[in-house]
Amino acid sequence: MFKKILVANRGEIAIRIIRACKELGIATVSIFTEQDANALHITKADQAILVTPGPIAGYLDYAQIIKVAKWAGADAIHPGYGFIAENWRFAHACEEAGIGFIGPTSTAIRSMGNKIRAREMMATAGVPLVPGSPVLQTDGEAKDWAARIGYPLMIKAKAGGGGRGMRLVQDDEELLRGLPVARAEAQKAFADEAIYLEKFIAQPKHIEIQIMADRYGNTIHLGERDCSIQRRHQKLIEIAPSLVLTPEKRAEMGEVAKQAARQINYHTVGTVEFLVDRDLNHYFLEMNTRIQVEHTITEIITGIDIVKEQIRLAAGEPLRLTQDEVRLWGYAIECRINAEDPRNNFFPSPGKITKYQSPGGIGIRIDGCIFGGYEVPPYFDPMLSKLCAWGNTWEEAVDRMCRALDEYIIRGIKTTIPLYKKLLEDEEFRCGRYTTEYMENKIQQLSYEDLKEPFDLYYIAAAALFFEMHYFYTEMK
The missing domain is CATH 3.40.50.20 (Rossmann fold)
Structure with missing residues (x-):
């Protein structure tokens, strides 16, 4: 060790x-x-x-x-x-x-970081793929491939991730406008302007499988997370397990994810991400060769400390679990609490936190890095903390998250907490009928009023003292 x-x-x-x-x-x-x-x-x-x-x-x-x-x-x-x-x-x-x-070997990271190479390797492993093109050299070549695949299409960066270098296009005109923009974004984010096309799957779920593998050929999965609640390809809320997968479908996708890991001789923790259509057909999206932000909800429903296992695996220890020993208990929800103003196009909101009060109680977990008086810097990712709620049932998990969001106080800056309160009230969310298009379609309906800063009792007491002293001196005269 x-x-x-x-x-x-x-x-x-x-x-x-x-x-x-x-x-x-x-x-x-x-x-x-x-x-x-x-x-x-x-x-x-x-x-x-x-x-x-x-x-x-x-x-x-x-x-x-x-x-x-x-x-x-x-x-x-x-x-x-x-x-x-x-x-x-x-x-x-x-x-x-x-x-x-x-983490994994540099070879594994390099293979999965190149999206074209990743697709080729997954095809060899028998993993279902969304129809797509090779790396595009010219705009004319892009139009030819678009005609073969059929619109709508996604322009994607070869070295991409996190939604950067991606564009949804509906026809040739949008394609030709989007190509230079996607190339510029890809160059800026990854120092690689190479792009390719991929068939756009309408109204999919974004579902990822958590895997763990050791150096001795043992690979297991820890179930799935539904990451469909996202904005501009940035995840906001994650759920484990999915509300739509059957046990049979979970086992099938889990085996596919394990096969993908074996294909690249993977021996650490990671996730294999899929798009799942309305008929529960699944297509390989990408593989994340690292710990995920949302690993916390898988820890909650399995009782497995993924980070500790990641460290053990890196030290050369074998897996301590078999697939048959993995159990999923209840449901967990994660809300990414971001320093952003949802009412102002999610504009970043750095600044000083003037008051901080975290929620607690059974089934609540917070992974964060802030405190009262902390100055949120403008330079980094806006995520302040991850608020997680667990319940025996989906309904209990949702109700518990609503209660935790009501208790969570962060003042001095704007956060996504008020938006999440409205979102969790939405019937479409509560019924699990959301897709990756949910936020874009619902954002205008999830309106709310900004919370008014409470008139602190300190100021009330100070005002009362002032008037009392003023009355005393007036009477003395």
Whole structure:
């Protein structure tokens, strides 16, 4: 087992990893840039080291991170998610430096990071694919492939993820307008402008299978998560398990996901993502070769600490579970609490948190990185925390999440909490009839009034004292 792990990330995922390490008896090192000097993850680790430059570049400079890890005596690095978690060059540099990388091999990351190569490998493994094109060299070639596949189509970045470099197009005119925009987005996000076309599946569910695999040929899945509630391909609410999959369909998709992992000699945790149509046909979307933001709800319904298992697998330990031992209990919902203003096109809302009060009680879990007085920086992903609710039934999970959202107080900045309150009241959501198009179709109907800041009792008492003193001095005269 590792003796000391450097956590190459920030925010809630850094804290989550540090907690798992502490339970395993592993010392931790956190890194931070100057703009994160008051961040909570610094206080949780055994050691914190400033990296430069800021605000973001220090979290992306893997050569510096490896140097810091060696200096601190860390024998492994955990990348979390985002930043350089799926950078195969970083994983390869760790391999070359003799430092454990808590994730897959650089070869596996590289294979799945190239969307065209990933599709080819999944086809070889017998995984169902959405019809698509190879990498497009010219606009004329794009039009030819569009005619073969048929509209509507998605333009996608070869090295893409997180919705970047993606465009939905309905005809040749939209295609020709969208191609240069998608190429520019792909170049900016991934330093690779290569794009391809993929058939657009109307009103699908976005369902992902959580997998775990060791170095000895053992692979299991931990069920699925429904990630269909998203905006511009960014997930907002996730649910486990899905409300639409039958046990037979879950087992079928789980076996497909395990086969996909075996195809690339995968030996860590990860997810295989699918689009599922109205007839429950499933199509490979992508594979995420890292811990997922929403791993928490799978932990809740299985009782398995995925991060601790990820660390054990990276240390060369075999899986401690067989597929038959995996059980799913109840339902779990995760709401990503973001520093955004939903009433202003989800514009980021950095600033100082003037009041913070978290919910609690049975079935509630919060993974976060904020506190009263914390200054939310404008440089990073807007997610502040993940609020999760569990229930024996779907209805209990929804009711419990509604109660938790009512208790959750974050003032001084705008958040997505009021939007989620309205969303959980919606009958279409409660009945599970939502698809990936839900937010785009419903956003105008999920309107709400901004919460008015309460008139603090402190100010009431101060005003009362002022008038009492004023009356006293007036009488004395």
